[in-house]
Amino acid sequence: MKLSETKALITGGASGLGFACAEHIVKHGGVVTILDVNKSAGQEAISQLDTDHAQFIQADVTSEQEIEQASRTAKKFNGGLNVTINCAGILAAGRVLGRERSMALSDFNTAIQVNLAGSFNVAKSTAFLMQDNKKDADGQTGVIINTASIAAYEGQIGQAAYSASKAGIIGMTLPMARELTRFGIRVMTIAPGVFMTPMVAGMPDDIKAALGAAVPFPSRLGDPKEFAYTVHHIIENTYLNGSVIRLDGAIRLQAK
16 A cells, blocks of 8 residues: 555544644555544644645544544545544553552553553444445555554553553553454554653753663654654555554563
8 A cells, every 4th residue: 555545533632642643644645534533633734734635633542432433424525435543542641559558540541541451442434434445456455553562562660550551552562363264354553752742842951862872872852843754654564464563663661
């Protein structure tokens, strides 16, 4: 599949990694529908894109009804739907045993619902629509790209909920890819390291410098455009399926 043929739905598309993907795809002739819970951020994001090739829908990835409706709307606007990029997520930092009390189960569940269940919700909804696409020479009808994190492998203190949610995304990659082969749908996951996202951008300069210095090579924070380049390669390389790509400059997170 060429990037110019991409008709994508991107969650978390109003900023960070998701917006970088939207910008990259539109630049190369594709069409995107970006989803985000933040309406003002979504409208701002669309103002920076070619509105003939991009639209914004306010939607919550944890809502089955909202995502089913958004998927149908995306397919209509895009002129089809053949790529899903799941970038929506929350950090959900917190210790299992805090100073005052243990972590509330609701806090843990929120991370699982948004990061893991949300990714599954969008994947299954869009896959349902992709299965009817015309197959290419390889029999492909679409590709689903999920976003995990290196914290799924080396979660730090305070990341139990976040790491569990991202590890779940990695865990469902292969079985979902295996199941969807008969429909011609590939499933891949990217596990990024420390990237210059809005969350990181708001940190003090010395903290950002320390984070970048901890990366072996290149010793800097990841650029969201580099995440978009990886998405580009996955879309165009049909032989990538059922795997996880670490995009992290060889960093391995320490305990804290």
